[in-house]
Amino acid sequence: MNRRMVLRAGATGAAVLGLSACRILDGDTSLRRAMASANGLTWRVQRALAGGRSLAREYAEADIRQGMRPNGVTDPDAADYLALKAGGWADYRLRVTGLVARPLSLSLADLRAMPVRSQITRHDCVEGWSCIARWTGTPLGLVLDLARPLVAARYAVFHCFDTIERGLAGEVKYYESHDLIDAWHPQTILAWGMNGTDLPVANGAPLRLRVERALGYKHAKYIHTIELADSLAGFGTGRGSYWADRGYDWYAGI
Amino acid sequence: MxxxxxxxxxxxxxxxxxxxxxxxxxxxxxxxxxxxxxxxxxxxxxxAHPVLHVGEESGFAYDNAVLAIGATGEGAAARGFIRILGAEFDTTGFLGVQQGTVQAIPAALTxxxxxxxxxxxxxxxxxxxxxxxxxxxxxxxxxxxxxxxxxxxxxxxxxxxxxxxxxxxxxxxxxxxxxxxxxxxxxxxxxxxxxxxxxxxxxxxxxxxxxxxxxxxxxxxxxxxxxxxxxxxxxxxxxxxxxxxxxxxxxxxxxxxxxxxxxxxxxxxxxxxxxx
Missing domain, CATH: 1.20.950.20 (Transmembrane di-heme cytochromes, Chain C)
Incomplete structure (x- = not known):
């Protein structure tokens, strides 16, 4: 009798848990936060095991079998973006600001005059698909070296032209951020070329990020400003990126 | 033991x-x-991507899928299907489409x-x-x-x-x-x-x-x-x-x-x- 009661209680408990899990996972509940703390564990373990310089696999030219599938915003409609596009990016400037000794304003020509890195890598979307393409651009670390980040800087925050969401609270611009280990990773580049041509608008023209050990949403497109910061609290709702603010893990290494 | x-x-x-x-x-x-x-x-x-491929990447311009669950048509006419190694089966009501909702795996199983x-x-x-x-x-x-x-x-x-x-x-x-x-x-x-x-x-x-x-x-x-x-x-x-x-x-x-x-x-x- 006792065991039967235990079994019945267990079954009821499991059913209640299963049902209520539907809603208590919604939004910023303590259960959700507790479960999401596993993502912090993943980040620390990944950094501990392969923090520094392990390289993402690079593929051969023959592995590029299709065009690069674009995702997210594919044709930004912000007025400032459209004006720059109409001018062939001649007036485009990448700004590097925040906790740096020397704020920068770089044209595409400035960036192209710096050392170039070209790599054929696999883009892994959080949705589950992958696509291989060649990416050509300027190593982000070299650009940050020029700006001379202050000791207090811990994150690089990327501000973008594209409006990813229009709500009652107004327009939401895409933004993303990385720790400085990924920012200085040898394969982290500000790409202005793709598959042998200029970066297409659908894929982030004039400038996008490649961070080859992270999922696709970490590769911000349409970048206009890189801001060095000591905390992510002041951006969006404070979780470090547009998608992290919407419940995705900030460090998307898995 | x-x-x-x-x-x-x-x-x-x-x-x-x-x-x-x-x-x-x-x-x-x-x-x-x-x-x-x-x-x-x-x-x-x-x-989020109910297609399974072989190889490093997902074929969009070519086909390297071994399994796909999807839907054709819209609204009440939507039909769900599963395609396994090229063979397609109608799964309307279970996979692909449930009561007019287009979704690969039904909500009851997620x-x-x-x-x-x-x-x-x-x-x-x-x-x-x-x-x-x-x-x-x-x-x-x-x-x-x-x-x-x-x-x-x-x-x-x-x-x-x-x-x-x-x-x-x-x-x-x-x-x-x-x-x-x-x-x-x-x-x-x-x-x-x-x-x-x-x-x-x-x-x-x-x-x-x-x-x-x-x-x-x-x-x-x-x-x-x-x-x-x-x-x-x-x-x-x-x-x-x-x-x-x-x-x-x-x-x-x-x-x-x-x-x-x-x-x-x-x-x-x-x-x-x-x-x-």
């Missing part, structure tokens, strides 16, 4: 023996819970039940860590208590295998102190083959893991193949679960449940002598 002291008497049948250690019972239920949440949150994640890749991933990775921790705990406990040996099929087990299969086919199930040949193969297959495969194929989908340990990409034949294998092994685990439930029902659910909850198991009178 090591044979415990018998508890005398009891009702019809043989006596009660101490069949499962507390470690076996604790880890059993922890990964029962983990696998339940992992499977249903995994189906939520799968819904956690959370509403569409949320973000929440599905939170649940999935939480229980992935739990599964890993429980597997490590089990491995240490099983090595310490000698339980690992209970699972490794011996030569005698392999000789007894044809008879064991015939007995199962005739539903003549023995209740002995130890596991039968088929039981050993099933449990060892899950613990030493399927679960490690699940963990490794899962990790192979991680771009960070690929950078750290690129050889699993070659082992499985690319990230997308690893994703396909992750799905296939999930189906095998689901198959194991179905057979496991069936065997518990056929072998006597009260006795079986008692043993995995309390450790005490009633063996057949003719099994008193040795390992059954």
């Amino acid at each position: 090591t044979a415990g002291q018998g508890k005398g008497g009891g009702r019809a049948g043989g006596r009660l023996v101490r069949r499962h250690t507390v470690w076996t019972r604790l880890t059993h239920w922890l990964w029962a819970v983990s696998l339940f949440f992992l499977m249903l949150s995994g189906l939520q994640v799968f819904n 956690i959370p039940s509403y569409r949320s890749l973000a929440a599905g991933r939170v649940v999935h990775f939480f229980f992935a860590w739990l599964l890993l921790a429980v597997l490590a705990l089990w491995l240490v406990a099983a090595a310490a208590t000698g339980h690992l040996r209970d699972l490794v099929p011996t030569r005698a087990d392999l000789r007894a295998l044809p008879r064991d299969i015939a007995d199962h086919a005739r539903l003549r199930l023995r209740h002995g102190r130890g596991y039968g040949a088929l039981q050993k193969l099933a449990y060892a297959g899950v613990l030493f083959v399927l679960l490690p495969l699940m963990i490794l194929t899962g990790l192979t989908m991680s771009p960070w893991f690929n950078a750290w340990f690129p050889w699993t990409l070659d082992l499985f034949g690319g990230r997308q193949t690893a994703r396909t294998l992750h799905f296939a092994v999930m189906l095998l685990l689901a198959g194991f679960f179905a057979v496991h439930m069936l065997m518990v029902l056929l072998a006597g659910p009260v006795n079986e449940l008692r043993s995995i909850l309390t450790g005490w198991y009633r063996i057949d009178p003719d099994q008193e002598g040795g390992a059954g």
Whole structure:
């Protein structure tokens, strides 16, 4: 009798848990936060095991079998973006600001005059698909070296032209951020070329990020400003990126 | 597990023996819970791109899909389908389309039940860590208590295998102190083959893991193949679960449940002598 009661209680408990899990996972509940703390564990373990310089696999030219599938915003409609596009990016400037000794304003020509890195890598979307393409651009670390980040800087925050969401609270611009280990990773580049041509608008023209050990949403497109910061609290709702603010893990290494 | 002291008497049948250690019972239920949440949150994640490919990448300009679930048409005319190796089957009402909603795996089989890749991933990775921790705990406990040996099929087990299969086919199930040949193969297959495969194929989908340990990409034949294998092994685990439930029902659910909850198991009178 006792065991039967235990079994019945267990079954009821499991059913209640299963049902209520539907809603208590919604939004910023303590259960959700507790479960999401596993993502912090993943980040620390990944950094501990392969923090520094392990390289993402690079593929051969023959592995590029299709065009690069674009995702997210594919044709930004912000007025400032459209004006720059109409001018062939001649007036485009990448700004590097925040906790740096020397704020920068770089044209595409400035960036192209710096050392170039070209790599054929696999883009892994959080949705589950992958696509291989060649990416050509300027190593982000070299650009940050020029700006001379202050000791207090811990994150690089990327501000973008594209409006990813229009709500009652107004327009939401895409933004993303990385720790400085990924920012200085040898394969982290500000790409202005793709598959042998200029970066297409659908894929982030004039400038996008490649961070080859992270999922696709970490590769911000349409970048206009890189801001060095000591905390992510002041951006969006404070979780470090547009998608992290919407419940995705900030460090998307898995 | 090591044979415990018998508890005398009891009702019809043989006596009660101490069949499962507390470690076996604790880890059993922890990964029962983990696998339940992992499977249903995994189906939520799968819904974000319900196509399985072979190779490193997903073919969009060419076809390297081995399985796809999708829908054609719109509204009330929408039809759901599953395409496996080119053969297409209408699955309207179950896969692809349910009551006019276009969604690969129905909401009843996903956690959370509403569409949320973000929440599905939170649940999935939480229980992935739990599964890993429980597997490590089990491995240490099983090595310490000698339980690992209970699972490794011996030569005698392999000789007894044809008879064991015939007995199962005739539903003549023995209740002995130890596991039968088929039981050993099933449990060892899950613990030493399927679960490690699940963990490794899962990790192979991680771009960070690929950078750290690129050889699993070659082992499985690319990230997308690893994703396909992750799905296939999930189906095998689901198959194991179905057979496991069936065997518990056929072998006597009260006795079986008692043993995995309390450790005490009633063996057949003719099994008193040795390992059954």
